[in-house]
Amino acid sequence: MEEEKFSEKESLKLITEMIQKAKHSFHENGTSAILWGSVIGIAGLVNFAELYWHFYIGFDVWLIVMAAIIPQVFISIRKSKQKQVVTHIEGVMDTIWIVYGISIFALMFYFNIVPGVTDKFVALEGTSIIQTNANGTTQPFHFFPLSYGSLLLMLYAIPTLTTGIVHKFKPMFWAAILCYIFFIISCFTSTAYDMLLNGLAGIFNWFIPGLILRRKFYGQKKAVNV
Amino acid sequence: MFKELDPILHAPLRLAVISLLLSVKEAEFTFIKEKTNSTAGNLSVQISKLKEAAYIDVTKQFRNNYPLTICKITPKGVDAFENYVKALQSYMHLNN
Structure with missing residues (x-):
């Protein structure tokens, strides 16, 4: 010109x-989605198996979610190095996923801290709550977060649905709708099934859409190189 | 009465650069070069003119020891583009 x-x-x-x-x-190769989808999927399904068949793998399987931050940092650095352009939508979507990540860790903090703090406040008021077991024995009652798996499911759906709508990406849109259905179901199920639903949500929300993105990305790349 | 077209924008390559930058948050020199099918030399000259008019911000960095130029449209550039399109529309109506 x-x-x-x-x-x-x-x-x-x-x-x-x-x-x-x-x-x-805008081109997304789906690596992050595959990473988080597989990590949440494995953690949820393994945790379900532990609770359902009463065994313990020796460590809290959800710790693999924390460990996944390390490869994610490398993926993000590599992505930013390869990226020639940042679209407005991409900038906003990146912010939404960062806020989602912060919110997940804030929720984890809440799950771990609030029950203990509640126990302390109840004790400070001079109240003691006694739990009577089915066999007639009693023990002090300790507070715990109610149906925490449901809250996680609701949180998973927010950025997934936003991404699905903004990018007009149907696999994420429908997976997010499914995630809200899982959320409703989980309000009526035990923790074991909540974990199963969490694992399935990870697979449907991110793992499968990630694979679809990857196939599309390399398909386009191949078409350009031919 | 129709508005005069902004001479800074009423040149194919500069208009292409501004239109491209308007649609993205920021873009590298190589991306702009590829999308506008321009030569590095010509693009550099036009980018300098847009920068002098304060229509775009140009940041120079290094990545893996290679120079990297990142361009971003400024609010002044967005205003200029909007005025340019309005002026174009008035010309089009006049010709119809």
Whole structure:
């Protein structure tokens, strides 16, 4: 494109063409979605198996979620190095997923701290709550977060549904709707089944959409290189 | 009465750059070069003109020891683009 003057119609045509080109510059290879989908999927399913068949793998399986932060940091650094352009939508979506990550860890903090603090406040008031077991024995009652798996499911659905709507990406849209259905079901089920639903949510919300994104990404790349 | 077209924007490559940057948060020089099908030399000159007019912000960095130029449209650039489109519309109505 040399610097020559051109007509008004040509100007409008050029503006439209450039906006279209920018619009199609968003490419996601799905690596992060596959990582988090597999980690949440494994943690949920293993935790369900532990609770359902009464065994313990020797450590809290949800710790693998914390461990997944390390590869995610490398993925993010690599992605930012390869990225030639940041779209407005991409910037907003990145912010939504960061806020979601912070909220998940805030919720984990709540689950771990609030029951103990509640026990202390109850004791400070001079009240003691005694739990009577089915066999007639008694023990002090300790508070615990009620149906915490349900809260996690509700939180998973928020960024997933937003991404699905904004990017018009149906696998994430329908997975998020399914996640809200899982949330409703989990309000009526035991912790074991809540964990099963959490694992399934990880697979449907991120793992499967991540694989679809990956296939699309490499398909497009192959088409460009041919 | 129709508005005069902004001479800074009424040039194909500069208009292409501004239209592209309007649609994204920020873009690298190589991305702009690829999308506008321009040469590095010509693009550099046009980017400098847009920068002088304060229509875009240009940040120079290094990545893996290679220079990296990142361009971003400024609020002044957005206003100029909007005025340019309004002026274009008035021309189009006049010609119809």
